[in-house]
Amino acid sequence: xxxxxxxxxxxxxxxxxxLQSTSSFKKLIVIFNKGYNLSVEQxxxxxxHQEGRELHVSGRLDVRSSGETGTTLLGQHLNTGRIEIEIxxxxxxxxxxxxxxxxxxxxxxVSTPFAANWWDTDGPRPCITIHIVVYAPIRGxxxxxxxxxxxxxxxxxxSLKLYAVGTTIIITESGKIHVPFPKSKQDExxxxxxxxxxxxxxxxxGDIEGWFPLHxxxxxxxxxxxxLVEVGLESTFLDSATHAKLSVETISGTxxxxxxxxxxxxxWCRRPKKQPPARDYVVELTxxxxxIDAHVVMASRGVFHSxxxxxxxxxxxxLSSSRGxxxxxxxxxxxxxxxxxxxxxxxxxxxxxxxxxxxxxxxFDHSLGLTCLQSYHQSIGGRxxxxxxxxxxxxxxxxxxxxxxxxxxxxxxxxxSQGVPGMMGGLRGRGTSTVCLNSNSGDVALHFDDS
Numbered sequence: 001x002x003x004x005x006x007x008x009x010x011x012x013x014x015x016x017x018x019l020q021s022t023s024s025f026k027k028l029i030v031i032f033n034k035g036y037n038l039s040v041e042q043x044x045x046x047x048x049h050q051e052g053r054e055l056h057v058s059g060r061l062d063v064r065s066s067g068e069t070g071t072t073l074l075g076q077h078l079n080t081g082r083i084e085i086e087i088x089x090x091x092x093x094x095x096x097x098x099x100x101x102x103x104x105x106x107x108x109x110v111s112t113p114f115a116a117n118w119w120d121t122d123g124p125r126p127c128i129t130i131h132i133v134v135y136a137p138i139r140g141x142x143x144x145x146x147x148x149x150x151x152x153x154x155x156x157x158x159s160l161k162l163y164a165v166g167t168t169i170i171i172t173e174s175g176k177i178h179v180p181f182p183k184s185k186q187d188e189x190x191x192x193x194x195x196x197x198x199x200x201x202x203x204x205x206g207d208i209e210g211w212f213p214l215h216x217x218x219x220x221x222x223x224x225x226x227x228l229v230e231v232g233l234e235s236t237f238l239d240s241a242t243h244a245k246l247s248v249e250t251i252s253g254t255x256x257x258x259x260x261x262x263x264x265x266x267x268w269c270r271r272p273k274k275q276p277p278a279r280d281y282v283v284e285l286t287x288x289x290x291x292i293d294a295h296v297v298m299a300s301r302g303v304f305h306s307x308x309x310x311x312x313x314x315x316x317x318x319l320s321s322s323r324g325x326x327x328x329x330x331x332x333x334x335x336x337x338x339x340x341x342x343x344x345x346x347x348x349x350x351x352x353x354x355x356x357x358x359x360x361x362x363x364f365d366h367s368l369g370l371t372c373l374q375s376y377h378q379s380i381g382g383r384x385x386x387x388x389x390x391x392x393x394x395x396x397x398x399x400x401x402x403x404x405x406x407x408x409x410x411x412x413x414x415x416x417s418q419g420v421p422g423m424m425g426g427l428r429g430r431g432t433s434t435v436c437l438n439s440n441s442g443d444v445a446l447h448f449d450d451s
Contacts, residue, residue, distance in 0.1 A: 061147060172203045
């Protein structure tokens, strides 16, 4: 495959025959210019009820950069890349049964049959290994890139420079998605380049790991796979200068999200390591039975939902004076898991923003404090512990059939009930923030930092 790492170098786990006994190779030229799209797909053909032994398909799809300079056709310069496809198996009939199809719209599909009706019912399972490499020209840029595979893993090279200006969609069913992480915690350089306003990543059972940039939208979904992602907050797109949305959703997979350039990793530090770009960050993290462990920047809205998993959050609120009501909203809803929240001192944009450029250049002010955050923390049977920074001011309340504990300086209690459920509420300072903690049976604790 151009680097000596082709498929078929080792026998398949499910097959006793060496896969390199029969293979095929194909190279396709594709165009990476504005107005062009590229879709690379790997599918399994299921034509009704198919008899025979089910095929085991494995392999990977790699995306790398190439140094190709392109070509000129009818006076137009075309940035050309290429796709190399290698198919290997232990039986020539299996290799021949795998098809490669290309359309004029640059949709490339690699298809394998679901079952082989000629295969012995006893003995080793029929196996096919597929290796697809997409070489993207460094100077090329397309509108949309789609990578959609049924059985393969997907990976990005460390030095990749990929420009799919509109949308990048990455989908696997059983395969993993792995893109590079930064080389170290101290390394603030992006491990690769992916310039795409909208990035959508989806798996059914495969894990999703690595660093992804947040330009305009980063949407990640998995059914049972774990999501372990570091988010890069820098963006050069003009229409991403004011708004950015991070959305992650799983059914049973763990969600682990961090912005390494902003957070120290020391839970007791109330200041960020680095100020993020000034824009409206909307964060939505949702799981059913998975755990949420997130260190994220939020601005106008942060929503975190879990049915049975624990939720642990470290949040940096970014408050913008350009919004009409000046308020941010935070919501956590957990039915039976533990809720733990640690909030840093806010960053407040101290210059009204009238256009994209002014927002990116505006300064920050720590002194005005967390005075306009509306937050609600709910649980049915789980415990809730919330730690807010010293600058938080406003109205607070807590209600539960369990224990209630509210701590911090400058607290003025306005009501308290030791009945069932127990209730406590009061004021702290003159801000317009509100925080409400509500649990049916779990203990709740609210702490205002006084350091």
